Amino acid sequence: MxxxxxxxxxxxxxxxxxxxxxIDTFMNAPYVTVAxxxxxxxxxxxxxxxxxxxxxxxxxxxxxxxxxxYLLSELNKEKINLSSLVDLGDIPVILGYPSESLLxxxxxxxxxxxxxxxxxxxxxxxxxTYSELKAHREKFGKMAILxxxxxxxxxxxxxxxxxxxxxxxAIENNLIDTNHSVQxxxxxxxxxxxxxxxxxxxxxxxxxxxxHHADLSKICSMITEKIGRTPTLVTIDIDFFDASFVPGxxxxxxxxxxxxxxxxxxxxxxxxxxVKGMDLVETAPQKDNTQSISTVANRIILECLSAxxxxxxxxx
Amino acid sequence: xxxxxTFANLPRVCLxxxxxxxxxxxxxxEYGGKSSFRVGxxxxxxxxxxxxxxxxxxxxxxxxxxxxxxxxxxxxxxIAPCDTENNINDTIFRYVTSVVERISYPIFLxxxxxxxxxxxxxxxxxxxxxxxxxxxxxxxxxxxxxxxELSVVRKCIDERLIDCASSAIIGVRxxxxxxxxxxxxxxxxxxxxxxxxxxxxxINHISHIIKERMTGKKVFVANCIDVxxxxxxxxxxxxxxxGLSSFELFELMKSCLTGQRLLGCDITGCLGGMDLTKRxxxxxxxxxxxxxxVFASCEAGIxxxxxxxx
Numbered sequence: 001m002x003x004x005x006x007x008x009x010x011x012x013x014x015x016x017x018x019x020x021x022x023i024d025t026f027m028n029a030p031y032v033t034v035a036x037x038x039x040x041x042x043x044x045x046x047x048x049x050x051x052x053x054x055x056x057x058x059x060x061x062x063x064x065x066x067x068x069x070y071l072l073s074e075l076n077k078e079k080i081n082l083s084s085l086v087d088l089g090d091i092p093v094i095l096g097y098p099s100e101s102l103l104x105x106x107x108x109x110x111x112x113x114x115x116x117x118x119x120x121x122x123x124x125x126x127x128x129t130y131s132e133l134k135a136h137r138e139k140f141g142k143m144a145i146l147x148x149x150x151x152x153x154x155x156x157x158x159x160x161x162x163x164x165x166x167x168x169x170a171i172e173n174n175l176i177d178t179n180h181s182v183q184x185x186x187x188x189x190x191x192x193x194x195x196x197x198x199x200x201x202x203x204x205x206x207x208x209x210x211x212h213h214a215d216l217s218k219i220c221s222m223i224t225e226k227i228g229r230t231p232t233l234v235t236i237d238i239d240f241f242d243a244s245f246v247p248g249x250x251x252x253x254x255x256x257x258x259x260x261x262x263x264x265x266x267x268x269x270x271x272x273x274x275v276k277g278m279d280l281v282e283t284a285p286q287k288d289n290t291q292s293i294s295t296v297a298n299r300i301i302l303e304c305l306s307a308x309x310x311x312x313x314x315x316x
Numbered sequence: 317x318x319x320x321x322t323f324a325n326l327p328r329v330c331l332x333x334x335x336x337x338x339x340x341x342x343x344x345x346e347y348g349g350k351s352s353f354r355v356g357x358x359x360x361x362x363x364x365x366x367x368x369x370x371x372x373x374x375x376x377x378x379x380x381x382x383x384x385x386x387x388x389x390x391x392x393x394x395i396a397p398c399d400t401e402n403n404i405n406d407t408i409f410r411y412v413t414s415v416v417e418r419i420s421y422p423i424f425l426x427x428x429x430x431x432x433x434x435x436x437x438x439x440x441x442x443x444x445x446x447x448x449x450x451x452x453x454x455x456x457x458x459x460x461x462x463x464x465e466l467s468v469v470r471k472c473i474d475e476r477l478i479d480c481a482s483s484a485i486i487g488v489r490x491x492x493x494x495x496x497x498x499x500x501x502x503x504x505x506x507x508x509x510x511x512x513x514x515x516x517x518x519i520n521h522i523s524h525i526i527k528e529r530m531t532g533k534k535v536f537v538a539n540c541i542d543v544x545x546x547x548x549x550x551x552x553x554x555x556x557x558x559g560l561s562s563f564e565l566f567e568l569m570k571s572c573l574t575g576q577r578l579l580g581c582d583i584t585g586c587l588g589g590m591d592l593t594k595r596x597x598x599x600x601x602x603x604x605x606x607x608x609x610v611f612a613s614c615e616a617g618i619x620x621x622x623x624x625x626x
Binding site: 070071073074075076077078079080242244245258259260263289290291292295296299302303306 | 352353454455458460466490491492493494495497515545546547550551554555556557558590591592593596
């Protein structure tokens with residue numbers, strides 16, 4: 001989507017030099033410019049110019065970091081090892097310029113992957129996942145995706161830079177190993193052709209109404225079997241959760257999942273996968289005056305890191 | 317329509333001049349000086365009163381509440397702004413002592429969680445260590461040199477205000493209990509029950525364990541509303557997702573507290589003004605209502621609360 005885009009090195013240097021010299025980092029991790037081998041590298045992507053509904057996800061990374069601090073003093077270090085955590089700050093995206101921003105995100109993630117670190121991306125809207133997939137594709141080959149979301153994100157409205165078409169674009173550009181990919185949590189009314197597209201490509205789709213009455217342990221083992229040990233990108237759109245938990249997202253959808261079910265799925269699926277990166281997108285905190293969305297975001301990232309920590313040799 | 321600033325339009329009584337006509341009194345403690353993260357707990361009593369309600373008939377126990385309880389609102393304890401240590405150690409302690417001396421079932425509206433320390437100090441002053449059921453997302457056992465609300469339970473234990481062997485902390489999240497906290501609880505034989513354990517083992521099983529510990533003891537109930545899931549109580553100081561649903565919490569509470577010798581309760585951690593939808597205040601007011609029905613059941617001599625198989 002952005003293959004013909006170029007940015008001069010002077011401009012990139014200027015964009016990076018304008019970043020703040022110090023930030024509230026995620027879980028008080030060291031603020032570094034370059035990731036090293038074995039690091040869990042947190043990257044913020046404050047980009048939300050490609051939303052179809054409400055904006056505000058540009059403030060997601062900042063508020064997730066700010067709310068991570070108070071969880072730190074009570075964290076059970078036996079459940080999660082954050083000794084290799086570093087924070088690379090925000091990628092200096094250019095709001096309103098999707099292809100330039102995608103290029104910057106792609107280069108940022110590529111640097112992390114080339115350093116053999118594990119990227120954790122804080123969005124931003126869901127378009128940014130395209131760049132992540134492209135960077136991962138170059139390092140690991142075609143990626144499997146484990147996609148938690150209320151929407152399929154495979155619409156064909158013809159708008160290329162839309163957060164609602166990111167996985168259609170990624171599939172069409174050959175970035176996703178669709179035969180080992182899974183989408184979970186989709187709901188709403190206008191989903192038929194999007195689901196058909198995903199399933200025709202080989203992706204397993206579990207819609208919310210199927211999961212609400214299903215045995216989740218069985219679903220977990222089916223998903224684990226489907227994905228296997230293919231290099232996987234875990235991408236979580238926070239609107240996977242019910243609108244009562246996350247009112248502060250661009251497109252909240254009712255009849256979603258509780259945090260408890262989300263945590264169950266994550267802690268039972270992720271330890272068995274070969275996860276190479278993750279992102280959590282669409283946190284728009286200004287839409288939620290109680291900021292409960294920020295606490296959900298933090299909890300979910302920590303649960304993912306804890307689940308990946310347990311068996312994945314990639315991190316420590 | 318009667319416009320009143322008391323909880324659920326209950327009669328207003330003077331805090332300094334309580335008489336034996338009432339056996340259940342609501343007292344506000346507008347103190348939020350030791351909040352661990354977000355502030356606003358001192359506006360909690362005012363906001364909870366705005367949403368206050370009392371169901372006159374309890375369907376669960378099948379009794380008329382007002383046949384057993386004579387409830388009134390005694391307003392707020394006068395707090396001096398900024399004077400942190402004096403408020404906790406002296407003002408709140410003094411007023412709580414005078415309330416506890418005269419009233420069978422006091423209900424204190426916080427305030428941050430540190431007011432529980434002043435209350436327990438008052439109970440200890442009058443009748444020695446008491447058993448306490450702490451409901452909260454945070455263990456309160458942090459070894460914090462400054463002593464904010466995250467270390468309030470540890471402070472109570474260190475000063476021997478509570479009888480650990482018959483007390484419990486219910487509703488913590490496994491990922492947010494450091495090993496030092498769980499070791500400390502184990503050392504003092506204090507029961508620590510996580511939400512994950514409640515979900516896995518069932519409410520019946522857990523309530524049975526808690527009930528067994530407390531049988532025959534005098535029990536104070538310390539509720540911090542962050543024990544609940546953030547969809548019903550988002551306006552708290554330090555919310556942690558994956559809590560108990562309001563249904564689970566009320567069922568657990570009623571099943572383990574019915575038939576016990578209760579001394580009163582507090583409801584802390586509600587931030588005023590944080591939650592524009594007023595879900596948090598409404599939930600806190602609902603919790604007061606549930607506690608009132610539990611007190612009425614104690615007064616009526618009901619020994620068991622039967623719940624379904626959850």
